[in-house]
Amino acid sequence: MNRDDLSLYLDDHLQVARIKDYCPNGLQVQGKPIIKTLVSGVTASLALIEEAIALKADAIMVHHGWFWKNDDARVIGQLHSRLKLLMDHEINLFAYHLPLDVHPVLGNNAQLAKVMGWKPLMGSKRASLGSASPxxxxxxxxxxxxxxxxxxxxxxxxxxxxxxxxxxxxxLNKPIKRIAWCTGGAQGYINQAIEMKVDAYISGEVSEQTFHAAEESGVAYIAAGHHATERYGIGALGEFVAQKYKLKHQFVDIPNPV
Ligand SMILES: [Zn+2]
Structure with missing residues (x-):
């Protein structure tokens, strides 16, 4: 598979241009022009790159890539170590952050619902890719x-x-009939969940003020883990393109307790 064709296809399929984000989505680091073996993972960490090298991957696809809005722009320290290892092995790095969160089928919210057996309400606040609002x-x-x-x-x-x-x-005895969820570090959206009048809101992380918002509104809160809730979207995306373009694909889970 030609790298640029894969990049164009993914950008289109995930509607990258329509979603404002805090990082560049799509091909973040250019590697080999032909991709046969793909590794997917949650975060483009040093450990994931090392695993990808061991698996002889031509490309890595992640949810958490690099070059975030408020990052130090210099290539030193942690970024230097990661980038050098990746580029020494000519591995392509693709990253899809919010476009992956919101995707109605392959996205993190959709895939978490699948794992948990949750039935999304159609036509409510769920995936509407028609707007650029994140x-x-x-x-x-x-x-x-x-x-x-x-x-x-x-x-x-x-x-x-x-x-x-x-x-x-x-x-713990509270009856739960309607829930809201958003994977990752979305504890701040508990106020939206309160407005939606759900019985419980589930995200990955938790902040000090989340406790008070939950206690005072009566909307229960569950912090199920940032990594744990975002493990499913990127693997589904990797499998999807691997089947479409006959690539070798492996999802590599690098455990993270947060
Ligand atoms: Zn995340």
């Missing part, structure tokens, strides 16, 4: 699985399926 499609709303009737049952189900004990704020 908020659109970021918070999803839906119903939990039948086995997740209380906050305690929902938390246990999350723990079992994501392999990580979540932090739970709220009464």
């Amino acid at each position: 908020m659109d499609g970021l918070i999803w709303e839906g119903h939990p699985e039948a086995s997740q009737k209380t906050l305690g049952q929902l938390a246990r189900s999350i723990s079992g399926r994501l392999g990580r004990d979540p932090l739970v704020i709220g009464d």
Whole structure:
């Protein structure tokens, strides 16, 4: 597969140009012109690059790439180590941040719902790629699985399926009928979830003020892990393009407790 053709296809499929973000989406670092082996992972960390080298990958595809808006623009320290290792091995780096979060099928919210058995409500605040606002499609709303009737049952189900004990704020006996979720570091959107009048809001991380927002609104909050909630979108995207273009693909999970 030609690198530039793959890049064009992905940019189009994920509607990269329509979504404002804090990092460049798409091909971030140019490597070999022909891609046969693809490795996907959550974050373009040194450990992921090392694994990709061991797997003889021509390209790495991640959710958390590099060159964030407020980053130091110099190529020193951590960025130098990562970039040097990647470029010495001529590996392409593709990164899709918000465009992957909001994608209605391959996105992190869609894929987390699939893993958890949640039924997204159509036509609510879910994925509407028609607008350039990064908020659109970021918070999803839906119903939990039948086995997740209380906050305690929902938390246990999350723990079992994501392999990580979540932090739970709220009464474990609280009945849960309608939930909202947004993967990653989206605890700040709890106020949107409160406006949506859901019974519980699930994201990855938690802040000090999240506790007070949950306690005072009565909307339960579950911090299920940034990494744990964002493990599914990029693997689904990798598998999707690998099947389409007959590439060798492997999702590499580098564990992260946060
Ligand atoms: Zn994230």
